Amino acid sequence: MSTTIAPSQPAPGTTYPFAIADIAHATARLLGHGWSAKSTSGRWGVTGKVLGPCSTAFTFLVDEDDHLTIAFWYSTDDDFPETPKLPDGVIKCDAGVYLEHAAITDGLNPLAEQAAAAIRAITGLGDDHRKHQSAGPDQPGTNSARGEGVVYGHLPGSSGRGSSPAVADVLFGRLDR
Known part of the structure; x- marks a missing residue:
């Protein structure tokens, strides 16, 4: 007697909650004022950016090991703790950080709470970010008109800290800053 196993065909949108x-998006809400999120990779929702x-x-x-990963590159404009x-x-991890035991069964809010705690530790901003809000629009520490004509970050493979060369230094030569 042979048994035929039907292929799994869950209804669209029911495999994962x-x-x-x-x-x-839930993490950005928990981080509060000044934080936002957007879906990347189109309408698939397979990545998100805070x-x-x-x-x-x-x-x-x-990631390829099925870890919920928060990937980021340090910007030279940010004054994050050296060792959060x-x-x-x-x-x-090389990409940033990952949530070691995160599982979809944990639920949306607990995962967002853990991610928000990780971002607070990385940025050193804590539960409030008055450090950045207290500066005027043309003061260091604000987020006004960043990115236009400016190159941020460090070369791939570097830790982004210490003596590793910044992208701008490689492209334009070392500037006295």
């Missing part, structure tokens, strides 16, 4: 982009009162953007994705104290279960 939320998308990665939903986690990014933007805030700093130049660094945080991209939410799932990451929350339990948040592990540093």
